[in-house]
Amino acid sequence: MFSPSQHDVRLFFCEAWRKNRAGEPLTPMEALAADWIAEHPEYHADLADAEAAKAASYQVEEGRTNPFLHLAMHLSISEQTGIDQPRGIKQACELLARRLGSLHEAHHEIMECLGRMIWESQRSGLPPDGDAYIDCVRRRATR
Structure with missing residues (x-):
């Protein structure tokens, strides 16, 4: 299983953005990353x-959002919806994007659910609960 370090993730996004700005060829994952980076000036x-x-430190206490975590979550959600895993995430995302009128804003809502699922899993020591995750997204799509 591929397990990139914090350093690897940061370099990936920086390099994808550099290559995009330079007009250099991008891998499919870099192209997807560059698209999300473009959405976040x-x-x-x-x-x-x-x-x-x-070297940067993104501390919640300082009120700074970690751009690398945020962009990685966009990529994760894009991958999840692309393969519909966990099952139902694609439809839930589409419903939420229609309700909000924006795939980007739908991703931001989904990030709240994804973050909660990860936090609950870490807190409880249990595997991530994909059903609770999908339910969270569906509730946001139908409120």
Whole structure:
């Protein structure tokens, strides 16, 4: 199983953005990452300097959003919906995107559910509950 380090993840996003801006060929995953990066101009400065990105600290207490975590969650949700795993996430995402009028905003809502599922799993020591995750997204899609 591939398990990238924090350093690897940060370099991946920085390099995808650099290659995109330079007009260089991108792998499919880099192209997807670059699309999500383009949706977040507030992160462009963070991604422009790979060395600074490797050293940066994004503390909740400082009120800073970690752009790499945020973008990784976009990629995770894109992958989940692409293969409909957990089963039902694709339809739930589509419903939520229709309700909100934006796939991007739907992803942000889904991130709340994904984060909760991961937190609950870590807290309880149990495997992630995909059914609770899908239920959370569906509730947001139908409220």
